[in-house]
Amino acid sequence: MATLLLSSHLAAAAYSSTTSASARPAPRFVSFRSTAPKGGRRVLASSVQPSSPPPAPAAAQPFRSMAPSETTVLVTGATGYIGRFVVRELLRRGHPVVAVARSRSGLRGRNGPEEVVADLAPARVVFSDVTDADALLADLSSQGPIHAAVCCLASRGGGVQDSWRVDYRATLHTLQAARGLGAAHFVLLSAVCVQKPLLEFQRAKLKFEDELAAEAARDPSFTYSIVRPTAFFKSLGGQVETVKNGQPYVMFGDGKLCACKPISEEDLAAFIADCIFDEGKANKILPIGGPGKALTPLEQGEMLFRLLGREPKFIKVPIQIMDAVIWVLDGLAKVFPGLEDAAEFGKIGRYYASESMLVLDPETGEYSDEKTPSYGNDTLEQFFERVIREGMAGQELGEQTIF
Ligand SMILES: NC(=O)c1ccc[n+]([C@@H]2O[C@H](COP(=O)([O-])OP(=O)(O)OC[C@H]3O[C@@H](n4cnc5c(N)ncnc54)[C@H](OP(=O)(O)O)[C@@H]3O)[C@@H](O)[C@H]2O)c1
Numbered sequence: 001m002a003t004l005l006l007s008s009h010l011a012a013a014a015y016s017s018t019t020s021a022s023a024r025p026a027p028r029f030v031s032f033r034s035t036a037p038k039g040g041r042r043v044l045a046s047s048v049q050p051s052s053p054p055p056a057p058a059a060a061q062p063f064r065s066m067a068p069s070e071t072t073v074l075v076t077g078a079t080g081y082i083g084r085f086v087v088r089e090l091l092r093r094g095h096p097v098v099a100v101a102r103s104r105s106g107l108r109g110r111n112g113p114e115e116v117v118a119d120l121a122p123a124r125v126v127f128s129d130v131t132d133a134d135a136l137l138a139d140l141s142s143q144g145p146i147h148a149a150v151c152c153l154a155s156r157g158g159g160v161q162d163s164w165r166v167d168y169r170a171t172l173h174t175l176q177a178a179r180g181l182g183a184a185h186f187v188l189l190s191a192v193c194v195q196k197p198l199l200e201f202q203r204a205k206l207k208f209e210d211e212l213a214a215e216a217a218r219d220p221s222f223t224y225s226i227v228r229p230t231a232f233f234k235s236l237g238g239q240v241e242t243v244k245n246g247q248p249y250v251m252f253g254d255g256k257l258c259a260c261k262p263i264s265e266e267d268l269a270a271f272i273a274d275c276i277f278d279e280g281k282a283n284k285i286l287p288i289g290g291p292g293k294a295l296t297p298l299e300q301g302e303m304l305f306r307l308l309g310r311e312p313k314f315i316k317v318p319i320q321i322m323d324a325v326i327w328v329l330d331g332l333a334k335v336f337p338g339l340e341d342a343a344e345f346g347k348i349g350r351y352y353a354s355e356s357m358l359v360l361d362p363e364t365g366e367y368s369d370e371k372t373p374s375y376g377n378d379t380l381e382q383f384f385e386r387v388i389r390e391g392m393a394g395q396e397l398g399e400q401t402i403f
């Protein structure tokens with residue numbers, strides 16, 4: 001799942017919210033079966049306390065001195081916005097890649113198996129169900145050895161149950177399967193926003209981050225990298241075409257309620273690929289943004305008008321509108337559990353309209369541009385120029401079109 005809601009995109013959508021609702025409350029705590037401890041296979045720690053002991057320094061891991069061509073990487077979430085680029089980047093660096101996909105993948109299942117195999121070639125594509133631990137283990141059993149794994153899975157909607165199913169459980173299944181096949185390193189695509197967890201998918205991700213730390217503490221020959229990016233370009237491009245067509249740029253409050261340092265798919269994929277061999281990135285939580293300084297919605301809007309050679313024209317939506325919508329949905333969801341996800345989508349929207357996608361400085365409690373590391377070369381300005389020329393193809397938002 002993509003996570004950054006374009007606050008102003010949501011502002012525009014706030015009036016015409018058509019979220020679908022479903023489902024019962026998700027299990028908050030999930031126990032899992034561990035793989036059988038045969039033949040030197042590892043068993044995962046079965047439960048994790050929030051305060052896991054700090055992981056021991058990485059023991060010597062033979063794969064780190066091997067050539068990329070000898071280091072096979074398992075990728076789940078390989079068909080997502082970031083996952084596709086991760087597969088491509090790993091292949092470019094010479095890694096053999098085993099990519100897991102479902103038979104219909106992409107947004108709303110638009111791609112069939114042949115399209116996925118062609119898109120990810122020459123990766124080996126294994127069609128399986130990451131939400132089914134046994135099926136995943138069985139389908140991957142002939143694919144070893146695996147040296148490292150990258151998980152780019154995310155709920156495509158962000159609903160309560162789906163977040164636990166995908167961002168926690170399916171991600172855990174990836175870890176179990178990868179460990180069973182010998183993986184000594186695990187890279188997790190997380191999100192910077194989990195540092196202030198108010199949403200279900202953030203809690204699900206954090207719980208899995210705890211599992212990773214516990215596994216590394218238990219087995220010093222295992223390491224992980226938790227990559228927590230700021231905003232993706234797709235989450236910020238939602239108004240390029242409407243503004244190009246003469247509409248004003250819509251934003252919440254004064255357009256300075258939040259800021260982010262967006263990073264492109266290619267740059268993030270390169271950073272993630274770096275995590276495979278870079279020992280400095282082992283057993284670390286790695287917040288990461290793109291190049292340049294943090295940008296508020298107001299600055300993004302101004303940039304867009306400048307690129308279009310137009311006079312800036314803004315609509316400012318009071319953030320209280322979001323609170324009213326959430327208050328109503330939350331109240332209704334107490335009576336009609338079917339509205340649980342609608343209420344959650346409202347909260348997601350409110351979150352991205354008002355929280356910055358930047359590192360929270362523990363000393364000040366404020367979001368900090370300076371404390372958010374930069375990586376890569378692609379700028380939001382170049383992205384806007386491209387969307388002005390070519391449109392938003394390939395940059396579509398997830399199923400609820402809120403992130
Ligand atoms: N958007 C942002 O600005 C932003 C910022 C920071 C961090 N992030 C984080 O980045 C992560 C990934 O984002 P993304 O935009 O690359 O995600 P995405 O495009 O929505 O891709 C999600 C991936 O997970 C798979 N998946 C989802 N549900 C599944 C299920 N039930 N069974 C099997 N596979 C399933 C999808 O497979 P299919 O193709 O088969 O659906 C796809 O490969 C998220 O964790 C998000 O929190 C996002």
Ligand SMILES: *[C@@H]1O[C@H](CO)[C@@H](O)[C@H](O)[C@H]1NC(C)=O
Nearest residue numbers: 266267268270271375376377
């Ligand atoms: C950014 O550009 C520099 C100089 O061209 C290059 O060396 C570097 O690899 C690029 N970074 C990424 C992540 O592509």
